[in-house]
Amino acid sequence: MNRSTLYTHFIKFLPAILLIMLSTIASCSSDDDPQADTDDDKVETVTLHLADAAATNETKALYSNLWAIQKTGFMFGHHDDLIYGRDWYTTAGGSDVKEVCGDYPAVFSVDFAEIMDDRSETSDLNDDRKRTILEARKRGEVITACAHLNNPLTGGDSWDNSDNTVVKKILEDGSETNIKFKSWLDKLSTFVLDLKDDNGNTIPIIFRPFHEHTQTWSWWGKSCTSQDEFIGLWKFTVDYLKGKGVHNLIYAISPQLDGPSTKDAFLFRYPGDDYVDFLGFDSYHGTYTESLSTNLKNLEEISAEKLKPCGVTETGIEGILKDGAEYEEYWTKEILTPLIGRDISLVVMWRNKYDPNHGGHHFFGPYIGHSSKNDFVDFYKSSITLFSKDLPDMYTMAENVTVE
Structure with a gap:
């Protein structure tokens, strides 16, 4: 060629x-x-599983966002913040948090006990509990609830651990205690099913029954129950509520871990992945910040292993004190610093008791009269602290998250 x-x-x-x-x-x-x-x-996509396969769409959406928001920062919460504060009581729009920083907490915590037990007919706050839940939901905030229930056997309060047969009798079908406890769950069912958003959908609630079960003081705690009894009580409660048509609850467990602990300690009497949705712990560690850091690390690891969102469900120092004096840098040093870099969805402070004469110091959240208020504003301005105005739409499914 x-x-x-x-x-x-x-x-x-x-x-x-x-x-x-x-x-x-x-x-x-x-x-x-x-x-x-x-x-x-x-x-990265993830599939999460709720204890209630029939959970409402809004409940699944909230759950997806509890998982997704952990990569953004943590939501700040305060117990009873919308119902009363240090110097006010049942004032519409009231909030000690808002008075200090100009924004509502992202998480509103309430107590369902007086809605459920023998105080339901006499409590002066149940109407306000409903009102404030509706207000929080209207702003797009997250609602969580505990239940300091009275003892259904003895008639004592939550801390009456004088009879170690109470849970055994709750689980005895047809017993007087069983019938009473079921009537309390019936009242809870009626209440939560009546909580509706502006579109008529039931409002999702993170519900943490039998909190601090690792301690001895409650009638459901470790001094009154065997492991099988506690787990049986938890499962009975979840199954009963689902059977009553309640499908807007996210079930949260919250052992109390004040000192540095282990993953095994967190899982003490754990009811099982099929009955727990949210992993939390209550921490009254004072200024022992290393303890909080250790437990946060363990919680974060368990959350990743189990694919369940997590958070600190109660914490704080009564009076926000250090060595007997007001702790002016509490918020940035004791709460913000140990949470930097952690995949934790929320941190909830315990309540500010209504005490207009300031006769005591039973308060755990910020209020305008405490010298830590300026530090709280700095805490609020952090890029990883999330308040009401910072929230995405928590009731629409998060991207790349599926909930079953």
Whole structure:
């Protein structure tokens, strides 16, 4: 073949040769250069599971956001913040947190006990509990509830641990205590099913029954119950509420861990992944910040292992004191610092008791008269602390999260 013929064939097949070369280069670039991956390849998706397979769409959406928001920061919460404060009582729009920083807490914590037990007919706050839950939901905030229930056997309060047969009798079908306890759950069912948002959908609640079960003081605690009894009580409660058509609860466990602990200690009497949705702990560690840091690390690891969102469900120092004096830098040093870099969805402070004469110091959250208020404003301004105005739509499904 002469040179002229070779040139003619080369020109004829040049487009094909160039196409092969470009394809080879593109293939090598894609294989060798990790930056060539598409954004879709980098997106992490996750599937979460609720204890209640029939949970409402809004409940599933909230749950998805509790998981997703852990990568953004942590929501700040305060118990009873919308119902009363240090110097006010049942004032519409009231909030000690808002008075200090100009924004409501992202998480509103309430107590369901007086809605459920023998105080339900006499409590002066149940209407306000409902009102404030509706207000919090209207602003897009998250609601969580504990239950300091009276002892259904003895008639004493939550801290009456004088009879270690109470849970055994709750679980004895047809017993007087069993019937009474079920009537309390019936009242809870009626209450939570009546909580509706502006679209008529039931409002999701993070419900943590039998909190601090690792301690001895409550009638459901470790001094009054065996492991099987406590787990049986938990499962009975969840199953009964689901059986009553309650599908807007996210079930949270919250052992009390004041000192540095272990993962095994957190899982003390754990009812099982099929009955627990949210992993929390109550921490009254004072200024022992290393203890909080250790327990946060363990909680974060368990959360990742079990694919369940997590948070600090109660904490604080009564009076916000250090060595007997007001602790002016409490918020940034004791709460913010140990949470930096942690995948934790929420931190909830215990209540500020109504005490207009300031006769005591039973308060755990900020209020305008405490010298830590300026530090709280700095805490509020942090990029990882989330308050009401910072929240995404917590009741629409988070991206890349599926809930079953």
